[in-house]
Amino acid sequence: MIQSMYTFRRRIIQGLSILVLLSVPLRLLCFDLEKDCIRVYGAEFGLASMFYPLFAIVGLLLFVVFRGMKKGRIFCSHLCPMHLFLETVNNPKTRESGSRKIKVWFWSAVYSLFLTEVILSFFQPLPNQLHLIAAGNKALIGIGSALLLGFMGLFVLYQEKFCKKGCPYALIQMLLQSDTTRFMEFANPDKTCTNCRRCDDVCPMNLRARFESKAADCTNCNLCADACAAELGAGNTLFHFIDPPPVEAGK
Ligand code: SF4
Ligand code: SF4
Numbered sequence: 001m002i003q004s005m006y007t008f009r010r011r012i013i014q015g016l017s018i019l020v021l022l023s024v025p026l027r028l029l030c031f032d033l034e035k036d037c038i039r040v041y042g043a044e045f046g047l048a049s050m051f052y053p054l055f056a057i058v059g060l061l062l063f064v065v066f067r068g069m070k071k072g073r074i075f076c077s078h079l080c081p082m083h084l085f086l087e088t089v090n091n092p093k094t095r096e097s098g099s100r101k102i103k104v105w106f107w108s109a110v111y112s113l114f115l116t117e118v119i120l121s122f123f124q125p126l127p128n129q130l131h132l133i134a135a136g137n138k139a140l141i142g143i144g145s146a147l148l149l150g151f152m153g154l155f156v157l158y159q160e161k162f163c164k165k166g167c168p169y170a171l172i173q174m175l176l177q178s179d180t181t182r183f184m185e186f187a188n189p190d191k192t193c194t195n196c197r198r199c200d201d202v203c204p205m206n207l208r209a210r211f212e213s214k215a216a217d218c219t220n221c222n223l224c225a226d227a228c229a230a231e232l233g234a235g236n237t238l239f240h241f242i243d244p245p246p247v248e249a250g251k
Pocket of ligand 2: 192193195196197198199200210227228229232238
């Protein structure tokens with residue numbers, strides 16, 4: 001499949017977001033219970049200065065929300081592990097393989113274990129967790145099991161249904177979406193669409209891309225545009241991002 005520069009950039013950002021998550025089990029980004037401080041890549045913030053990293057997190061969240069107002073659900077397509085999971089199990093190769101169910105279970109287990117460990121190891125390093133579990137620590141066993149089962153439920157049972165109906169970010173994004181937010185347009189002026197349905201098969205959100213790419217559930221991932229370019233040739237894709245201009249005051 002032809003990969004556009006947009007998708008290439010998106011892949012890099014997805015990779016970086018996984019690296020950030022990986023820094024938690026590696027204890028580069030964590031809360032140190034013994035020293036009562038937050039560690040951020042070598043810097044330590046004690047109780048008195050802890051508001052700096054917290055301030056940065058709030059700033060980052062606000063930045064994501066404001067970018068979403070302009071660019072659509074790019075948090076989902078660029079940063080969210082659920083989207084990465086959906087791209088793994090909702091792609092044409094997996095759909096056609098006949099072993100999609102096995103892959104869903106396998107990748108659900110991988111993502112669930114990873115995310116559970118990211119949360120737990122923010123507070124306790126892995127060796128401590130194993131020690132506490134071996135000693136029968138009920139709190140850790142309970143929290144760990146609840147997180148693992150919760151994530152497994154999301155990945156196995158809900159998948160993109162969670163992104164559409166249950167995700168709090170999706171709800172915020174839906175409220176902030178306006179007529180100046182970027183959307184993916186399908187236009188077929190010369191009737192060149194071959195009805196190959198590659199755009200549908202590649203959509204991680206299981207949308208009928210030609211009819212639903214403007215919907216609030218579209219994450220602006222650009223995969224339909226790439227799939228269409230692979231069918232019709234580079235530069236001939238029928239999907240294009242549209243950035244509506246801001247409405248001028250008084251109009
Ligand atoms: S419609 Fe296209 S841009 Fe939107 S989520 Fe599906 S593949 Fe991605
Ligand atoms: S990938 Fe392009 S040519 Fe194929 S069905 Fe979708 S819009 Fe039509």
